[in-house]
Amino acid sequence: MNPSPSGPSAAARNIRAICDLEHSALAQRSRGERWADRIAGIAGKVWFTIGHFFWFSGWILVNTGVVASLSPFDPYPFPLLTLVTSLEAIFLSLFLLTSQSRATAQADQRSHLDLQINLLAESEATATLKMLRAICEHHGLKIAEDPEVTELAERTEPKKLVRDLQTQLPSSP
Numbered sequence: 518m519n520p521s522p523s524g525p526s527a528a529a530r531n532i533r534a535i536c537d538l539e540h541s542a543l544a545q546r547s548r549g550e551r552w553a554d555r556i557a558g559i560a561g562k563v564w565f566t567i568g569h570f571f572w573f574s575g576w577i578l579v580n581t582g583v584v585a586s587l588s589p590f591d592p593y594p595f596p597l598l599t600l601v602t603s604l605e606a607i608f609l610s611l612f613l614l615t616s617q618s619r620a621t622a623q624a625d626q627r628s629h630l631d632l633q634i635n636l637l638a639e640s641e642a643t644a645t646l647k648m649l650r651a652i653c654e655h656h657g658l659k660i661a662e663d664p665e666v667t668e669l670a671e672r673t674e675p676k677k678l679v680r681d682l683q684t685q686l687p688s689s690p
Contacts, residue, residue: 553615639673646670
């Protein structure tokens with residue numbers, strides 16, 4: 518994007534603002550949250566699954582006696598393997614939950630920001646419609662009396678919309 522003589526474009530300013538918010542959110546993570554995010558990122562890679570496949574396969578091959586040069590150390594039903602994988606699953610689950618919890622909190626903050634911006638945009642649009650309607654009335658244009666335009670020029674009440682949605686949306690089974 519090429520900046521105009523008056524400064525960066527609206528899109529460039531918005532991208533910068535979003536990047537600043539994202540950098541700030543990442544910088545505010547605790548050490549534990551950083552670890553959880555790092556581990557969740559690693560566990561979410563395909564190579565992590567492939568590595569586990571080979572690790573389990575190798576463990577089973579060694580401990581069933583298929584690899585003659587190595588003596589089994591965890592014979593069938595593989596109690597040590599069960600212990601190790603159970604512990605890994607517990608800790609991996611905890612790291613994933615920590616990472617998801619932080620991501621959910623960040624998503625909630627973004628959602629509140631989106632709502633605030635949407636409410637501001639709605640207020641601006643309503644004010645603009647009122648001004649346009651006044652101009653149309655001044656010039657005697659019929660569109661000024663259009664009921665839809667009149668309705669849209671009224672302030673939107675979010676609480677009323679929520680109540681309407683709650684009464685009209687089907688309930689979950």
